[in-house]
Amino acid sequence: MESGSQFRLTPAQSAFCAQVRTLAETDLAPLAEAGAPGHVNRPLLAAMGRHGLLARLFPGGADGRAEAAALDLCLLRESLAQVSTEAETALALQGLGTYPVVQSGTEEQIAHWLPKVVAGEAVAAFALSEPGSGSDAASLSLAATPTADGWTLTGEKIWISNAPEADFYSVFARTTSDAGSRGVTAFLVPADRPGLGGEHLDMISPHPIGRVTFDAVPVTRADLLGEVDQGFRVAMRTLDLFRPSVGAFAVGMAQAALDASVAHAGQREAFGGLLKDLQAVSHNLAEMATRIEAARLLVYSAAEAYDSGEKRIAGRSAMAKLFATETAQFVVDAAVQIHGAVALRHGHLLEHLYREVRAPRIYEGASEVQRTIIGRELYRG
Structure with missing residues (x-):
C-alpha cells in the first residue's frame, strides 16, 4: 500500500511530498x-x-503577511514526519512562534524578524502555557504591569518549545485582571531583553522544551502583537491554522x-x-492502515475547510487533531507489539516514535x- 493518499491532491502536490521526503532522507535526517x-x-x-x-512555510516571502495554505502545511509536516520527526x-x-508576528505584527517587526526566520537564522518560540494554565490558556497570569513607556512582564511560562534558546518569543500576558x-x-519579546531568563526541562521528547522567566521585562507599544487585551485572538488565530497540521504530524509518524x-x-x-501470515498480525496491520487513512482524510478535509474560508471549522479541526493523534498513539503502540523487544532498544525507530x-x-x-470543542459544536445553532 502506498503511503500517500490521493484525496484531492494534485500531481504537483504529490510530487512535492515525494521531494520533501527525499530531501529529508538525504540531507535533513543526518543533520x-x-x-x-x-x-x-x-x-x-x-x-x-x-x-x-521555511520559505514554503511563509509564502509571502521574507517581508510579507501571506499565510501558508493549511493543506500545504499539512502535506509538508506529514512528509517530513515520515522521515525525520526532528526536522x-x-x-x-518556527511557524508556531513566528505566525503571531506574520498575522498580527507591525511592518517593522516583520521586516526585522521574518527574513531571519526564513533563512533559518533566527529561532522563534510560542510562549503561552504557564504552570497554572496549560489547556486552560485563557486563565494565564503572567502579569503585564503598566509603566510610563509601556509595561513590565513578571512571571513565568513553562513547557515552551525552543526555550530557553529562542531568539524571540511571542508572549501572551495578562493586561487586565x-x-x-x-484581558x-x-x-x-526578543531574547536579549533585561530580566528575561529560563532553563531547559528534561522531557521524554527529543526537541527542546523549557521554562521562560520574566523579572520585570520591559516591553513597549512597539512590541505589541495586535491590540491591547486582544492577545487571545492572536494566539487562537495561529492555533487555528496549525491545529489540523498537528494531526498531519501524527499521521506522518x-x-x-x-x-x-x-x-x-x-x-x-x-x-x-x-509474521504477516498470522491472522492476529495481519488483522492488526489492517486496523492500523485503516485508521491512518481515516485520520489522513479528516486532516486534509479540515485543512481544506480552513483554506476555503468555511465558517465554524473549530469542530472539524478538533476532530482532525483528536482522531489523528489518538490514532498515532494506537499505531505506534501496535507497531512496537509487532516488532517485540527489538523496538524497545534505544535508537530503534519505534523507540524514538x-x-x-x-x-x-x-x-x-x-x-x-478537543472533545469539549466537538461537543459544544454539536449544540450550536
Missing part, C-alpha cells in the same frame, strides 16, 4: 541525528532555509510506524512462517479539550 537531543539544532534550521522549506518539529516550531480571555495581550511494521512482518519468521507520539495528544489543546 537531525547529529544534533544534541533537547537543544535547538541550528544547522538543521539553516539547511531548511537553504532548501526553501518536522523544528520547522513546525479578572477579564479571562478578554490578554500579545507581545514580541503513524505511517512511518506502519511502514516499518509491514516490512518487519513480511520478513520476520516465527511459528513456522512469516514511542517517545515522540505521546506529546501531541496534550499540546495545542489536549484530547479532552
Whole structure:
C-alpha cells in the first residue's frame, strides 16, 4: 500500500511530498541525528532555509503577511514526519512562534524578524502555557504591569518549545485582571531583553522544551502583537491554522510506524512462517492502515475547510487533531507489539516514535479539550 493518499491532491502536490521526503532522507535526517537531543539544532534550521522549506512555510516571502495554505502545511509536516520527526518539529516550531508576528505584527517587526526566520537564522518560540494554565490558556497570569513607556512582564511560562534558546518569543500576558480571555495581550519579546531568563526541562521528547522567566521585562507599544487585551485572538488565530497540521504530524509518524511494521512482518519468521501470515498480525496491520487513512482524510478535509474560508471549522479541526493523534498513539503502540523487544532498544525507530507520539495528544489543546470543542459544536445553532 502506498503511503500517500490521493484525496484531492494534485500531481504537483504529490510530487512535492515525494521531494520533501527525499530531501529529508538525504540531507535533513543526518543533520537531525547529529544534533544534541533537547537543544535547538541550528544547522538543521539553516539547511531548511537553504532548501526553501521555511520559505514554503511563509509564502509571502521574507517581508510579507501571506499565510501558508493549511493543506500545504499539512502535506509538508506529514512528509517530513515520515522521515525525520526532528526536522518536522523544528520547522513546525518556527511557524508556531513566528505566525503571531506574520498575522498580527507591525511592518517593522516583520521586516526585522521574518527574513531571519526564513533563512533559518533566527529561532522563534510560542510562549503561552504557564504552570497554572496549560489547556486552560485563557486563565494565564503572567502579569503585564503598566509603566510610563509601556509595561513590565513578571512571571513565568513553562513547557515552551525552543526555550530557553529562542531568539524571540511571542508572549501572551495578562493586561487586565479578572477579564479571562478578554484581558490578554500579545507581545514580541526578543531574547536579549533585561530580566528575561529560563532553563531547559528534561522531557521524554527529543526537541527542546523549557521554562521562560520574566523579572520585570520591559516591553513597549512597539512590541505589541495586535491590540491591547486582544492577545487571545492572536494566539487562537495561529492555533487555528496549525491545529489540523498537528494531526498531519501524527499521521506522518503513524505511517512511518506502519511502514516499518509491514516490512518487519513480511520478513520476520516465527511459528513456522512469516509474521504477516498470522491472522492476529495481519488483522492488526489492517486496523492500523485503516485508521491512518481515516485520520489522513479528516486532516486534509479540515485543512481544506480552513483554506476555503468555511465558517465554524473549530469542530472539524478538533476532530482532525483528536482522531489523528489518538490514532498515532494506537499505531505506534501496535507497531512496537509487532516488532517485540527489538523496538524497545534505544535508537530503534519505534523507540524514538514511542517517545515522540505521546506529546501531541496534550499540546495545542489536549484530547479532552478537543472533545469539549466537538461537543459544544454539536449544540450550536
